[in-house]
Amino acid sequence: MSETTLNRYQQLAEDIADGIRAGALRPGERLPSVRQTCAQRGVSPSTVFQAYARLESQGLVEARPRSGYYVRATRRAPRAEPQAAPPRDEATPVAVSELVFDLLESTRDGDVVPLGSAFPAAHLFPFDTLARCGARAMRRLAPARITGALTAGDEGLRHGLRRRYALQGIALAENELIVTHGAMEALNLCLQAVTQPGDLVVVESPTFYAALHALERLHLRAVEVATDPRDGVDLDALAGLLSRQRVAACWFMPSFQNPLGALMPPLRKQALVELLARHRVPLIEDDVYGELHDGARRPPPAKAFDREGGVLHCSSFSKCLAPGYRVGWAAAGRYAPAVTRLKMMSSLATALPPQLALADYLDHGGYDRHLRRLREALAAQRQRALRLVERCFPPGTRVTRPQGGYFLWLELPKGVDALALHQRAMAEGISTAPGALFSADRRFTHHLRLNVGHPGDRRFDAALRRLGELAHAG
Numbered sequence: 001m002s003e004t005t006l007n008r009y010q011q012l013a014e015d016i017a018d019g020i021r022a023g024a025l026r027p028g029e030r031l032p033s034v035r036q037t038c039a040q041r042g043v044s045p046s047t048v049f050q051a052y053a054r055l056e057s058q059g060l061v062e063a064r065p066r067s068g069y070y071v072r073a074t075r076r077a078p079r080a081e082p083q084a085a086p087p088r089d090e091a092t093p094v095a096v097s098e099l100v101f102d103l104l105e106s107t108r109d110g111d112v113v114p115l116g117s118a119f120p121a122a123h124l125f126p127f128d129t130l131a132r133c134g135a136r137a138m139r140r141l142a143p144a145r146i147t148g149a150l151t152a153g154d155e156g157l158r159h160g161l162r163r164r165y166a167l168q169g170i171a172l173a174e175n176e177l178i179v180t181h182g183a184m185e186a187l188n189l190c191l192q193a194v195t196q197p198g199d200l201v202v203v204e205s206p207t208f209y210a211a212l213h214a215l216e217r218l219h220l221r222a223v224e225v226a227t228d229p230r231d232g233v234d235l236d237a238l239a240g241l242l243s244r245q246r247v248a249a250c251w252f253m254p255s256f257q258n259p260l261g262a263l264m265p266p267l268r269k270q271a272l273v274e275l276l277a278r279h280r281v282p283l284i285e286d287d288v289y290g291e292l293h294d295g296a297r298r299p300p301p302a303k304a305f306d307r308e309g310g311v312l313h314c315s316s317f318s319k320c321l322a323p324g325y326r327v328g329w330a331a332a333g334r335y336a337p338a339v340t341r342l343k344m345m346s347s348l349a350t351a352l353p354p355q356l357a358l359a360d361y362l363d364h365g366g367y368d369r370h371l372r373r374l375r376e377a378l379a380a381q382r383q384r385a386l387r388l389v390e391r392c393f394p395p396g397t398r399v400t401r402p403q404g405g406y407f408l409w410l411e412l413p414k415g416v417d418a419l420a421l422h423q424r425a426m427a428e429g430i431s432t433a434p435g436a437l438f439s440a441d442r443r444f445t446h447h448l449r450l451n452v453g454h455p456g457d458r459r460f461d462a463a464l465r466r467l468g469e470l471a472h473a474g
């Protein structure tokens with residue numbers, strides 16, 4: 001066990017997983033019944049059920065109807081997943097931008113294999129169709145539509161987006177949706193609308209470095225809460241934090257968290273929303289990867305459980321349809337008037353041509369067909385990359401198994417310095433995103449986020465193999 005504190009069910013699942021990996025529990029063997037495990041471990045049936053469900057979702061055991069849980073037959077036990085690491089329970093002033101700027105600059109070179117980038121391969125997106133939609137929409141543009149689109153965004157696009165929310169069972173109020181310059185502007189405006197300089201904002205650990213940038217820019221303090229690669233935000237830790245400190249907002253990614261890929265189960269999302277509503281703390285929900293799910297249905301966002309307008313749901317087309325168009329939005333709940341005002345005061349409105357192209361595409365472009373193909377390509381490539389990581393990285397390496405998105409998060413053996421590894425890899429034309437980028441206190445020293453969203457690009461296989469060799473060298 002590392003120095004982390006796990007919930008009871010996570011601890012139980014981890015112990016059983018260790019037994020499977022060590023061969024103490026063999027393929028085909030039945031796990032003890034729920035009642036036996038309760039008695040042996042002194043835990044409740046729900047703890048055992050949660051632990052077995054976790055092992056099932058990790059692919060280590062399978063449930064057989066009316067018979068119990070059995071160890072799955074795998075040729076080789078998969079590598080363990082990284083564990084949530086409880087951060088220090090104190091506010092940190094944020095200053096990660098220099099490190100991020102240096103790294104982003106170093107990965108801009110087109111000859112570099114972009115394992116460190118945040119975008120999937122450009123060939124996955126329907127740029128030709130989008131261009132046709134844009135040309136058609138611009139030819140038809142009525143001048144009145146130009147001023148009508150100030151400030152909240154083009155009516156046609158907002159209608160198309162509201163329809164997609166409605167199909168998920170989320171009824172947005174007429175003026176709740178504000179179109180922005182990518183999700184990044186939506187997130188920044190929402191954060192500004194609910195905080196004052198000096199306020200405390202809860203972020204995940206690890207978190208997306210741009211969340212740390214946004215806090216730094218607005219002179220906010222970060223307090224981090226542990227996030228499990230499978231279950232997302234540690235709700236017990238968050239509840240404790242909320243009872244001890246005055247928190248102005250939370251900024252979380254409940255679906256396919258960047259960098260972990262964690263997908264909070266719907267019941268936990270609901271519990272999160274209810275917990276925050278009790279404390280009157282707004283949730284800024286960063287949901288740019290929600291469409292990139294492996295399962296048959298889009299996971300509901302936390303916004304789906306919001307009864308009081310306390311969730312500011314932010315997303316964009318940048319990762320799933322139109323990178324570079326820079327079109328995003330906020331469904332800002334009861335904060336929508338404040339967010340609209342800030343939008344007006346900062347950039348007035350979002351450029352109309354890309355909005356029109358996307359509005360036309362939502363009507364005629366075949367968005368759902370495109371999404372199905374994209375998801376399949378990304379899921380297959382993720383599996384391929386996982387197999388390479390299994391084969392090529394040093395013993396003791398842990399790796400996440402996300403159910404969507406295109407990132408893998410690796411916890412390398414403790415002696416490996418991920419920043420030094422990044423530099424050695426860069427010298428050979430391979431970028432990575434080292435763990436230090438993903439926390440205000442730079443605590444993820446032997447961790448890496450890898451982008452595996454480039455199906456068909458054979459350079460990636462070779463780059464992953466080479467990275468594994470470099471990691472062996474420490």
Ligand SMILES: Cc1ncc(COP(=O)(O)O)c(C=O)c1O
Pocket residue numbers: 118181182183184185208210253258286287288315316317318319326327328
């Ligand atoms: C979690 C997360 N949120 C937001 C963004 C930014 O989205 P956009 O490009 O639409 O501004 C990114 C981009 O990498 C991201 O990973």
